[in-house]
Amino acid sequence: MIQAILWDIGGPINDETEQEALFDDAALAAARSLRDVSAEEYVAICQRAVESFAPKAYKFIMWELAGHDMAVYEQIRELLQESDFERFNVRPEIPEVLAALSSRYKLGLAANSGAAMIDRLTEHDLLQYFTSQKPGAVIGLAKPDVRYYLHVLEELDVRPEQAVMIGDRVDCDVVPAKLLGMKTVLYRVGRHKDQQPRSPEEIPDAQIDNVTQLDKVLEQW
Numbered sequence: 001m002i003q004a005i006l007w008d009i010g011g012p013i014n015d016e017t018e019q020e021a022l023f024d025d026a027a028l029a030a031a032r033s034l035r036d037v038s039a040e041e042y043v044a045i046c047q048r049a050v051e052s053f054a055p056k057a058y059k060f061i062m063w064e065l066a067g068h069d070m071a072v073y074e075q076i077r078e079l080l081q082e083s084d085f086e087r088f089n090v091r092p093e094i095p096e097v098l099a100a101l102s103s104r105y106k107l108g109l110a111a112n113s114g115a116a117m118i119d120r121l122t123e124h125d126l127l128q129y130f131t132s133q134k135p136g137a138v139i140g141l142a143k144p145d146v147r148y149y150l151h152v153l154e155e156l157d158v159r160p161e162q163a164v165m166i167g168d169r170v171d172c173d174v175v176p177a178k179l180l181g182m183k184t185v186l187y188r189v190g191r192h193k194d195q196q197p198r199s200p201e202e203i204p205d206a207q208i209d210n211v212t213q214l215d216k217v218l219e220q221w
Contacts, residue, residue, distance in 0.1 A: 002183065002221045004156045004163040005101060006149070009111035009135070011168030012187045012211055013126070015089045020191055022085035023058065030079035031065035034072055050195050053171035055144065057191060088120040093212050098129040101214070108132030108152045110165060112142045112172070132156050144176040153180075164221070166214065170195045174204045185217055 010016050024042070031037045045064040046057075054060035062080070066073035101107060111117065113135035121127040132155035141148035153163060160180040167173025167185075169192045174184045178201065186204035188194075197203045206217040 004106040004158040006108045006110040006165045008167035011190050015091045016190050019087040026083035026085050030076045090124050102129040106131045106156045108156050112136045143172040146176045175202050
């Protein structure tokens with residue numbers, strides 16, 4: 001029986017549509033200030049970031065834009081730091097969904113975020129719904145490292161087979177969770193919306209395109 005749900009933040013909770021668009025504009029502008037980069041080349045780079053299962057998509061994109069030149073990469077990175085592209089836009093349905101689910105399941109964060117994300121969740125009265133509240137950067141671990149998942153499961157006091165992971169990436173969310181024996185829900189949104197499994201073992205147990213569909217999925221288990 002499912003007793004806990006682990007949540008990625010970017011994608012399922014934080015609608016990153018605006019942030020991704022701002023990043024793309026800023027990254028392309030930064031690269032073009034240093035070298036010639038076409039819009040088509042940028043689109044191809046973003047596709048490779050997803051298809052290659054790059055753990056950190058932004059860094060992959062910047063590295064490709066830099067032509068694998070460290071000096072250019074650092075210049076692009078510095079320009080992006082000045083662009084202030086990060087946004088936190090809670091999906092409208094999330095507060096109600098988390099409130100309802102937290103009355104029936106233990107909830108835990110499973111995200112590669114820092115302490116600032118805890119502040120954002122607190123500001124939107126969302127952190128209260130989570131029993132395990134530590135993003136990966138806070139404890140020094142990051143997805144897809146299964147040790148991070150084990151840490152969250154231990155805090156929730158549940159076994160892997162009693163938990164579900166909901167995230168927007170096959171590589172960072174589905175793969176490590178399935179390795180541990182957890183159920184997985186792939187939320188197909190954002191940059192990684194069309195990311196595909198590389199083998200049958202990486203196929204998620206369920207797929208949704210709106211978090212309000214989660215209840216019906218959970219009923220199966």
